[in-house]
Amino acid sequence: MTTEDSGAELPEQLAQIREDFLALAVRERLQLLLEFSNELPELPERYLDHPDLLERVEECQSPVFIFVEVDDASIVHLYATAPKEAPTTRGFASILAQGLAGLTAEQVLAVPDDYPNTIGLTEAVSPLRIRGMTALLGRTKRQVREKLVA
């Protein structure tokens, strides 16, 4: 399902990422996903020492761990780590980390849950695999909600 017409509501970076993927042929979308995968930043040191702070995303076929911070200005920071043997999962996490960068908690919570299904990757990686990214987004939003009430 592509929801082209909901583009106006999307935060700019997420809309841009979607546009970049949709502009490519299906095969080339994998290359772009690989670029994202390679760009996933290392965890900040404070999490390297505290793996217990990270949440495992069970829905992903490969081990991926995330941690969400909401700072004093209500800006969301998403940190994620996944092994190099799981480049697809790394790519999913990297898309979200870049796409959500700088957004407020409110903006993150307003991102459509089906965003992963709209960026042209279901054909390239299969619908089953894309569910891992949907789960990443879902858990990110849940952590944001938890941080807001804490």
Next chain:
Amino acid sequence: MTVEVDTAPQFSAFAHPERLVSGDWLEAHLGTPGLVVVESDEDVLLYETGHIEGAVKIDWHTDLNDPVERDYIDGAAFAKLVGAKGISRDSTVVIYGDKNNWWAAYALWVFTLFGHEDVRLLDGGRAKWEADGRAYTTAEPEITPVDYPVVERNDAAIRAFKEDVIAHLGNPLIDVRSPEEYSGERTHMPAYPEEGALRGGHIPSAQSVPWARAVAEDGTFKSVPELDAIYREGAGLKDGDNIVAYCRIGERSSHTWFVLTHLLGFEGVRNYDGSWTEWGSAVRVPIAKGTEPGAVPAK
């Protein structure tokens, strides 16, 4: 044209040693006319991060499964797929992949459905190739497309459907899932909740032999004495048995199918690819819970 087999001593005790090649053999034979190396992974991007030189990629989701029905592609689609990868009917195909060759074995089993004669696994898959310090490249292989004949899939010999399994009850069944899935604590594999079923447990009388028990620490297959201890002494399989293996969607059990058929030499082993996602959601099929196999249901 068939490429010579790997006569490495570690394979000689297997029933069909010609079904395995070592890293040494593959490195020495890369580029040999008639040889096509295929990478088949769980992770759809892993090939793009680096692969064995000249290897082509075949993906289980996007290539081998029918995009609409829950089935494999048909003869025409298979011919188109593999022909475009430069695979001829008489090519020697060596498949390798991630996760102990789990998906590579699945691809090999699908090639076998189409009767492709010479298809082998790289023992140890990606993990062993890397541990041995062998090279990868990101260069795209130069492929000369060829004509592959349209061969209709022959499911009967190595594939079982639900009705076949019901008729098979009383004969050996091997459940290759995790102990938690077998007992019914879980209706899906840890980390794979999207491939769930409505009921938990196992097919009554099935022996539990998690697939990865066939694999040694370094990712290669265990030796015949070790495999005999697991499958003959442990699970009670005997020569002449008709065996059905199953898991969740048929991929892990194609790994076990490979072990039983090509390494231990059992004949007539079938993979029930509908597996637990079908059985555990089907109406009025018998199910056993707990760690015991349970009795064969009355028919």
